[in-house]
Amino acid sequence: MFFILQMAISNIRYGEGVTKEIGMDLQNLGAKRVCLMTDRNLSQLPPVDAVLNSLTKSGINFQMYDNVWVEPTDQSFLDAIEFAKKGEFDAYVAVGGGSVIDTCKAANLYASSPSSDFLDYVNAPIGKGKAVTVPLKPLIAVPTTAGTGSETTGVAIFDFKELKVKTGIASRAIKPTLGIIDPLHTLSMPERIVANSGFDVLCHALESYTALPYKMRSPCPSNPINRPAYQGSNPISDVWALHALRIVAKYLKRAIRNPEDREARANMHLASAFAGIGFGNAGVHLCHGMSYPISGLVKTYKPKDYNVDHSLVPHGLSVVLTSPAVFAFTAQVHPERHLEAAEILGADIRTARIKDAGLILADTLRKFLFDLNVDDGLAAIGYSKADIPALVKGTLPQERVTKLSPRPQTEEDLSALFEASMKLY
Amino acid sequence: MFFILQMAISNIRYGEGVTKEIGMDLQNLGAKRVCLMTDRNLSQLPPVDAVLNSLTKSGINFQMYDNVWVEPTDQSFLDAIEFAKKGEFDAYVAVGGGSVIDTCKAANLYASSPSSDFLDYVNAPIGKGKAVTVPLKPLIAVPTTAGTGSETTGVAIFDFKELKVKTGIASRAIKPTLGIIDPLHTLSMPERIVANSGFDVLCHALESYTALPYKMRSPCPSNPINRPAYQGSNPISDVWALHALRIVAKYLKRAIRNPEDREARANMHLASAFAGIGFGNAGVHLCHGMSYPISGLVKTYKPKDYNVDHSLVPHGLSVVLTSPAVFAFTAQVHPERHLEAAEILGADIRTARIKDAGLILADTLRKFLFDLNVDDGLAAIGYSKADIPALVKGTLPQERVTKLSPRPQTEEDLSALFEASMKLY
Incomplete structure (x- = not known):
């Protein structure tokens, strides 16, 4: 018996203004036809401007696709894939949050594997979860939020409309070639987007730190190419x-409160990439697994600061609302890690009992969320007790992540976790 | 003015026995003609056996080159390059310590750029330091020591015989595609090889942590491809x-003392890769810069446990012998970092004065080395005061690293550092 740990870590470049080098990067890659992906909002904003200026200055031939859907769906992925197939591009640039970067990863993958069926690479059991063996084109990701860390991971998440669940594609092959982390882009983020994307960083860190240890994960495929990223x-x-x-504990509140706090926003931008490298190789578990139906089954919730015309639960919010309940549930397995996390987030653990680790972390998280004006649980975003069976049903296909929970969970456990998350304060 | 940080981090795989997957990795890469590089000693030892078994089992067509020179020279690099050019390989495997992995990087580079002159890619001012723009073949590195971290870096060091100095090639392009970190390979390392390679890890960590901050480095080339790895x-x-x-502080002594201490040896094997990722992106400074003439000008020193017929100063030893003097010298710039390092290495700093940081770290290092039976300074490996001018002269061309010292240094400073390193205890 032997245990394997395989790390895939993106190259990243960090610094205020580094976006202006992207034209040279593409020249250095020998790119002749570049696909630039973004969304409608961003296409009018400084991050895309900076990229366009650089492409023009370097004389890069490109086509822009700005039809990316915030919280993308299978349909919106397919639309982007169609664009990519027609364009016969030799490099991709994604400027945006996780939605844009994930859409661009999918477009690059399917345009590079044109005869594949869409479900071929989608995670099992929803799709076939095939290994990617085709070579992809280079993809440079320019994140404009400090949340998903998608610039460092081999994961692309979308909403499968027919089944009303989120699922995704997970392969080291779709990891961007380079992530350009330019903190200037985060200065234009509105307050709630900073908060919600920051919660995603928080949960990436907490979930990957408390995930099932790599030596206990199974199965362990014998061919390295079939080994999961998580x-x-x-x-x-x-x-x-x-x-x-540690960065979230120190800087998230500051980054939310003051758009001018460059130090805080720059640190959160880096923390997003760091947490991405962490969870991109370790995985996430219940907060993420349960978040997909919370987003997928959205009714009429329209979050403040998101300039979209459809209902949506921002990913970071859907993830963090269950976090107090989840860590109270999982702490019995690695209580010392839960207590350590609580301490980093500000809890005084000098007289704490190890068996209270879960409650202490849950309580610390509730205080943290309360201070940041987060909606008071699932009830505040439109769910009631009657929705719990559907939420549980939507969590079951998320086995890829839920099985990384350190504590196995039954459907009853999931029900109890959703119920405990209806109200936080 | 903007500052840039560009990280290039290798993929690594870690686990006891993971070497047996290398045949599948090469199949997955579609490799048809593989070059396996190692040295004469290793070619008879279990790490190479494990690779050969895996290649045979996967039906991989390969040729073996076992002529790598320990502490390689321009001549030994050229011999390996010649072999690589003739073989027209489509993938490389390096099994060994830094000498083997560095030689294999050079072979891959020059075989991929056959019309280049050897000096084209060698670091300036000795060579031309040209940017690498040709595509290289995949290289899988299997380190058998816990020291260089070469499996994670874009650096290849050799001894330039004519000038009697060590220099090298430094480019992200020569970084291995994958590092296979199999702690089983470290179990056969003799005591002094564990010690000396561990000192390299120690100095990588200390030098990269105290190196000139990235925002103060110059020049800052405008095209990313010309930006140094350091x-x-x-x-x-x-x-x-x-x-x-922290890992060195906890495990190095245990790893040296007891070959059966798998936990210690496995942790040092990982620490070597971690420190490699650190210094491979930050750089090293005076200990490394001064080590190259210490190795290059070797007289008759033959270290215990090294099965070679020529004189040599092992790289890790040549690096660590000046470390007390170097950090006493550099501490005035970042005293808090020097004090923090001393604390990690076991110093009690509760009542320390910040202005004594350099002396405290130097003293901590001397104790650490004394406990590990390290030769008592440069005098113990054959140098005397009369050699100092030559040692200083050999350090001057190492500007690529010495300029990363937080404190600039004159020739007189270098003389004083060599003199202070003649005797440690």
């Missing part, structure tokens, strides 16, 4: 997760 | 450097 918690991802958590 | 200390490399230093 390896379970491990000595390398732990370093990234703890480091990201 | 960026100066930065918020990402700091995480790796400190983490590696």
Whole structure:
């Protein structure tokens, strides 16, 4: 018996203004036909401007696709894939949050594998979860939020409309070639987008640090190419997760409160990439697994600061609302890690009992969310007790992540977790 | 003015026995003609056996080159390059310590760029330091020591015989595609090889953590492809450097004392890769810069446990012998970082004065080395005061690293540092 840990870590470049180098990067890659992906809002904003200026200055031939859907769906993925197939591009640039970067990963993948059926690469059991063996084109990701860390991961998430669940594609092959982390882009983020994307960083760090250890994960495919990106918690991802958590504890509140706080916003932008490298190799578990139906089954909730005309639960919000209940549930497995996380987030654990670790972390998270004016649980975003069976049903296909929970869970457990998350304060 | 941090981080796989997957990796890469590089000693030992078994089992067509020179020279590099050019390989495997992995990087580079002159890619001012724009073949590195971290870096060091100095090639392009970190390979390392390679890890961590901050480094080339791999200390490399230093503090002595201590040897094997990721993106400074003439001018020293017929100063030893003097010299710039390092290495700093940081770190290092039976300074490996001018002269061309010292140094400073390193205890 032997245990394996395989790390895939993106190259990243960090610095105020580094976006202006992207034209040279594409020249250096020898790119002749570039696909630039973004969304309608961003296409009018400084991050896309900066990219366009650089492409023009370097004489890069490109086509722009700005039809990316915020919280993308299978339909919106297919639309972007169609564009990519027609364009016969030799490089991709994604400027945006996780929605844009994930859509661009999918477009690159299917345009590089034109005879594949869409379900071929979608995670099992919803899709076939095939290994990617085709070579992809280079993709440069320019994140404009400080949340998903998508610029460092091999994951692309979308909403499967027919089944009303979120699922995704997960393969090291779709990881961007380079992530350009330019904190200037985060200065234009409105307050709630900073908060919600920051909660995603928080949960990436907490979930990957408490995930099932990599030596306990199964199955362990014999061919490395079939090994999942999500390896379970491990000595390398732990370093990234703890480091990201410390930055969140220090800077998230400051970044939300003051758009001019460059130090805080720059640090959160880096923390997003760090947490991405952590969870991108370790995985996430119940907060993320349960978040997909919370987003997928959205009724009429329209979040403040999101300039979209459809209902949506922002990903970071859907993830963080269950976090107090989830960590109270999982702490019995690695209580010392839960207590350590609570301490990093500000809890005084000098007299804490180890068996109370879950409650202490849950309480610390509730205080943290209360201070940040987060909606008071699932009830506040439109769910009631009657929705719990559907939420549980939507969580079951998320086995890829829920099985990384350190504590196995029954349907009853999931029901109880959703119920405990209806109201937080 | 803007500052840039560019990280290039290798993929790594970690676990006891993971070497047996290398045949599948090469199949997955579609490799048809593989070059396996190692040295004469290793070609008879279990790590190479494990690779050969896996290649045979996967039906991989390969040729073996076992002529790698320990502490390689321009001549030994050229011999390996000649072999690589003739073989027209489509993938490389390097099994060994830094000497083997570095030689294989050079072979891959020049075989991929057959019309280049050897000096084209060698670091300036000795060579031309040209940017690498040709595509290289995949290289899988299987480290058998816990020291260089070469499996994670874009650096290849050799001894330039004519000038009697060590220099190298430094480019992200020569970074291995995958590092296979199999702690089983470290179990056969003799005591002094564990010690000396561990000192390399120690100095990688200490030097990269105290290197000139990336925002103070110059020049800052406008095209990213011309940017050096060594960026100066930065918020990402700091995480790796400190983490590696903590592992060295906890495990190096155990790993040296007891070959059966799998936990210690496995942790040092990982620490070597972690420190590699740190210094490979931040750089090293005076210990490394001064080590190259210490190795290059070797007289008759033959280290215990090294099965070679020529004189040599092992790289890790040549690096660590000046470390007390170097950090006493550099501490005035970042005393708090020097004090933090001393604390991690076991110093009690509760009543320490910040202005004594350099002396405290130097004293901590001397104790650490004394406990590990390290030769008592440069005098013990054959140098005397009369050699100092030559040692200084050999350090001057190492500007690529010495300029990353947080404190600038004159020739007189270098003389004083060599003199202070003649005797340690």
